Amino acid sequence: MYIIRRITMAIPERSELNPAFTWALEDLYSCDEAWQADFDWDKDYLKTVKAYEGRLGESAKLLLRYLELSDEIEVVFDKLANYAYRRADEDTRDSGPQAMCAQLTNFLTQLSTASSFATNEILAIPDETLEQFYKDLPGLEVYRRHLDNIRRRRAHILSPAEEKLLAMAGELSENPDNIFSMLNDADMKFADAVDAQGNPHALTHGTYIPMMHGSDRTLRKSAFDNLYAVYGQYRNTLAATLAAQAKQLWFFAQARKYPSALAAALDRTEVPEAVYHNLIAAVRENLPKMYRYVGLRKKLLGVEELHFYDLYADMVGDVEMKFPFEEAKEIALKALAPLGSDYGNILKEGFEERWIDVYENAGKRSGAYSAGTKVHPFVLLNYHDTLNDLFTLVHEMGHALHSELSNWNQPTVYSDYVIFVAEVASTCNEALLMEYLLKNTTDKKERAYLINYFLEQFRTTLYRQTMFAEFEEKINQLAQNGEGITADVCCALYRQLNQDYFGPDIVVDDAIALEWARIPHFYYNYYVYQYATGYAAAIALSRRILKEGEPAVEDYLKFLRGGSSLPPIELLKLAGVDMSTADPINQALALFDELIGELEELLTD
Known part of the structure; x- marks a missing residue:
């Protein structure tokens, strides 16, 4: 059993940390002064970009030079941005890095404005002229997909004057999210809870x-x-804020000649609308499995009535699993060994070469993330030896190695992956870790604890995020149909969804009908569904890797190396998962059902 008790200690200052457990920002810049010198030098890119305005259609040579310049700027400012923002996250109280970030943000806004001519000029090049450019200059061919991706949206790009108006309205479109954030994070205060x-x-x-x-x-x-x-x-204010969000999405969708806000959102990442609808339909077909889980939870908690405040309560109890960081790294290497020696060697390099900022310090940004760079990824943790921290480690290293492999194997223009596939590699790592832990535990209660942890991931990611996605789509449909979005409408809709998704063995409390009011993701423009699709894809991939071995691993690595060189659905097909069908979702939920059965046997015999 992995049980080690951690003594609670005061949070140290940054200067008190062992440098071995901090990330190696010196791999980007040796010091803040070196960053500033580089930033001052790189401001000249503003003039260089402006020199191309009005000329992109003149020749293949000029177009290629501009595209290569754009790649160069991407690399230069990615390095500057990663140093500044990573430094700022080390200690959010330090005003120096905050000032660096402000400088950078201001300049990048100027640079974006200076280069805004490019899209319309690329669209203005006649098809036959562009084809001749490819023939005249074969080096331009590498940018064909990039240029095609711009030009395929020609019907949704407006005149320069209209584009300017939409850009001016862009800041207004952020207001619903900003208002929600201020109300939710700054203004709301809650009465103490009583035990x-x-x-x-x-x-x-x-x-x-x-x-x-x-x-x-x-x-x-x-x-x-x-x-x-x-x-x-605040239900009426929050409903009005959510209505404003739906209306602004519909405004911009109409302005760009899309049939719906959903179509506009998914077009950006080349995801067919059928993927969204297939997800909801498949999860709804598998709701009896969730009802079974809810029924088991009610039984194991021993309550006459199960309420929504019981959904997160521990059903196993008396299990404490602790994983010191050095042990966690060893477990991660063993758990991810099925991905092959090449993957394992990169993972080990990340551990040894200080890609990770491990422990909490005073003022450090909370949570965890991975930021990919051309040098190598940087991973922020706030590690406290828990089971959740172990899963967070392999999750973030999944992101990190996805970034690293994409950067190594793709030209700059395709080196970043789109958000639709962003959670696949991280969640696949989590699934492989869970399989490893289950395989290597001999303690019955510990196994039950792990299975319950796994089941909760299914509930909160695949089921709950799909319910969110369905609510978001229904709210946006109301806006598109010109119907009112009031607090009563939102509560009635959300209450019904909870009844549908969680079934007859739970009391749908009046209060849960208000949960929509506290979910920030409803202001993220059709973002939440990707948690569910990514989870389903990751479960399918991990099962295939463990079952088929090397052929499946090689397919998976093709996906990790792919960046954005293909549409995301096609990239996942390379790995052996077709998210245009419901098969991965059904396979994942079949595993969910299987795990429920095992937990029943472990805890009720």
Whole structure:
């Protein structure tokens, strides 16, 4: 068993950390002064870009030079940005890196404005002229997909004057999200939650979910009721804000001649609308499996009525799994060994060459992420030896190696992958880790704990995010049909979705009908569905890798090396997963059902 108890310690200052556990930003710049010198020098790119305005259609040579210049600028400013933003995240109290970020953001805005001519000039080149350019200058061929991707959206690009108007309105389109964020994050205050002994507990966005995971049902109910009581007070304002979001999406979709906001959002990443609708249909067909899980949860918790404040409570109990970082790295290497020695060697390099900023320090940005660069990825963690931290490590290294392999194998123009596939590599790593842990545990209760952890990933990612996606689509359809989006409408719709998705063994509390009001993802423009599709694809890939071995691994590595060289659906097909069908979703949920059965056997015999 991996059980080591960690002594709670004061959070250290950055200067007190062992440098071996901090990321190697010196691989980008030796110091802030070196960054500043490079930034000052690179400002000359502004004049260089402007020199091409009005000339891109003159010759193949000029067009190629401009595209190569764009790639060069991408590399230069990617390096500048990664240093500045990584430095800022080391200690958010330090004003120096914040000033660097502000300088950079201001200049990149100027650079974007200076290069805004390019799209319309590329669109203006006649098809026959562009084909002749490819013949005249074979070096231009590498950019064919990039240029085709711009030109395929010709019907949605407006005149320069109209584009300028839309750009001017762009800042206004951010207002719904900004208003929601200020209201949700800054203005809302919640009454303390009270536990079974009558002790008060400060209730915040940060403490709410840990309370929901706790064993004290009185505290869970108190936190649940107190949180949603506040959202109830602001329900009309929040509904108006969400309505504004849906209306602005529909405005821009119409302006760009799309039939719907969904079509506009998915077109950017070359994802067919059928993928979105297939996801919802497939998950709905598999809702009986969720009902089975909810019924098991009710049984194991031993409650007469299961409420939504019981959904996160631990069903296993009395299991504490701790993984010190050095042990976590060894487990990660073993768990991901099925991906082959090449993958393992890069992973080991990341561990040894300080790609990772491991531990929390005072002022450090919370959470975790991976940022890919041409030098190598940089991974931020706040590691505390928990099971969740172990999964976060392999998750973020999945992102990191995806970035690294794309950067190594693709030209700059295709080196970044689109958001639709962004969570596949990270979640595939998590699935392989889970399979490894389950295979290597002999403790019955520990196995049950791991399976429950796995099941919760299915519930919160595949089912819950799909429910969010369905709600988002219905709200946007209301806006497109000119129907009112009121608090009553939102609550009725969201309540019905919870009844549909969670089934008859849970009480659909009045308060849960307000959950839509606290979900920031509804302001992200059709983002949430990608969590669910990415999870389904990752489960299918991990199962294929473990079953078929080397052929499946090689297909998967083709996907990781692919960047954005193909549309995302085609890239996933290279790996052996067809997300244009419901098969990966059905396969993933078949595993969900299988795991429910095993948990039943482990905990009810």
